[in-house]
Amino acid sequence: MNIQMVDLHSQYLDIKHEIDTALQEVLNTTAFIRGPEVSAFEAELSHYLDGSSVLGVANGTDALQIALMALHIGPGDEVISPSFTFVATAEAVGLLGATPVFADVLPDTFNMDPAQLEALITPRTKAIVPVHLFGQCANMTEIKAIADKHGLPIVEDTAQAIGSTWQGQAAGTIGDIGTLSFFPSKNLGCYGDGGAIVSRRPELFEQCRLISNHGSRKKYHNEVVGVNSRLDSMQAAILRVKLSHLDSYTEARVLAANRYDALFSDSSDLVTPFRDPRGSHVFHQYTLRVKGNDPEKRDALQAYLATKGIPSFVYYPVPLHLLPIYKDNPDSCICGPLSNTLCAANEVLSLPIHTHLTQSEQEFIAGHCNAFFSSL
Numbered sequence: 003m004n005i006q007m008v009d010l011h012s013q014y015l016d017i018k019h020e021i022d023t024a025l026q027e028v029l030n031t032t033a034f035i036r037g038p039e040v041s042a043f044e045a046e047l048s049h050y051l052d053g054s055s056v057l058g059v060a061n062g063t064d065a066l067q068i069a070l071m072a073l074h075i076g077p078g079d080e081v082i083s084p085s086f087t088f089v090a091t092a093e094a095v096g097l098l099g100a101t102p103v104f105a106d107v108l109p110d111t112f113n114m115d116p117a118q119l120e121a122l123i124t125p126r127t128k129a130i131v132p133v134h135l136f137g138q139c140a141n142m143t144e145i146k147a148i149a150d151k152h153g154l155p156i157v158e159d160t161a162q163a164i165g166s167t168w169q170g171q172a173a174g175t176i177g178d179i180g181t182l183s184f185f186p187s188k189n190l191g192c193y194g195d196g197g198a199i200v201s202r203r204p205e206l207f208e209q210c211r212l213i214s215n216h217g218s219r220k221k222y223h224n225e226v227v228g229v230n231s232r233l234d235s236m237q238a239a240i241l242r243v244k245l246s247h248l249d250s251y252t253e254a255r256v257l258a259a260n261r262y263d264a265l266f267s268d269s270s271d272l273v274t275p276f277r278d279p280r281g282s283h284v285f286h287q288y289t290l291r292v293k294g295n296d297p298e299k300r301d302a303l304q305a306y307l308a309t310k311g312i313p314s315f316v317y318y319p320v321p322l323h324l325l326p327i328y329k330d331n332p333d334s335c336i337c338g339p340l341s342n343t344l345c346a347a348n349e350v351l352s353l354p355i356h357t358h359l360t361q362s363e364q365e366f367i368a369g370h371c372n373a374f375f376s377s378l
């Protein structure tokens with residue numbers, strides 16, 4: 003059995019004809035940068051995201067940076083995000099000279115704890131960046147209520163959650179700006195780097211567009227200091243094909259998650275992913291908790307699985323506030339109490355999940371997980 007964390011090759015083979023034809027078309031037209039494929043993809047993704055405006059950019063990290071630039075985040079400002087996330091969430095904050103403020107996550111969803119968010123707001127706070135981690139929305143009702151109360155904009159880091167919803171609304175379209183990543187392993191992944199900015203606020207959206215293209219609307223008439231961050235036409239062509247399959251890809255992921263849940267239903271050592279009934283989970287990751295707040299136990303399970311040829315990953319072993327970039331520079335960030343974050347980093351283990359995972363592969367994986375605990 004050749005089990006992979008993510009099987010991009012089988013997925014490609016299923017849509018090979020569509021992808022190859024789309025790429026050949028770009029080669030024929032040679033419209034490589036901001037060509038018709040990019041505009042068509044932006045329009046199709048806008049339709050998918052209930053009419054929000056969509057701007058293709060070079061990657062999800064740039065999307066966050068451009069969003070914060072459009073909000074004029076700079077030195078002296080504070081931006082609140084979770085510590086339990088990928089480093090990109092907070093990277094742009096520091097790059098722009100502002101200070102990341104790290105909030106704790108809730109133990110069930112691994113998403114930002116709204117109660118702590120409010121306690122961290124100061125006169126310097128200029129934005130809130132919730133992350134929809136592993137494919138499930140943060141509690142946007144409470145986060146938005148707090149943001150509105152304090153007059154703060156929300157940038158939703160939706161890199162891992164395209165297609166998920168919160169109370170019927172698409173992830174990324176609830177706050178002021180949403181950011182997406184099309185990194186190959188993402189639920190909607192291209193074959194290189196790619197990202198997008200989503201917004202329902204025309205003035206902010208136009209500002210993002212301006213910044214993403216060297217700060218210029220008219221060539222050689224640069225109005226603000228911007229960046230060069232554009233989605234290229236090859237990636238847009240691939241994304242158009244894959245967007246048309248995204249709902250079936252999501253269904254396959256949810257089916258796989260349901261199977262895992264059933265296979266682990268008798269385990270007293272593992273906690274399967276919580277699904278908030280107010281939203282929908284698109285299972286970018288299927289992340290278990292190994293009970294006990296003991297990283298050695300979790301690592302032992304991971305090592306055991308590896309001996310059986312089963313890959314697994316710890317997203318994330320080191321919360322952002324403990325990374326050397328922040329820990330070794332005490333003035334570089336501000337932290338709330340982060341006990342749930344620390345416990346999550348000690349307990350989480352993500353199992354293979356992708357659109358082509360089979361029932362027998364999952365039985366094999368779960369069988370070995372359960373066998374590991376029986377042998378203790």
Ligand SMILES: Cc1ncc(COP(=O)(O)O)c(C=O)c1O
Binds near residue numbers: 064090
């Ligand atoms: C939560 C989160 N934010 C931002 C990013 C950055 O996206 P990209 O890799 O496209 O720059 C990622 C990608 O891994 C992510 O998982």
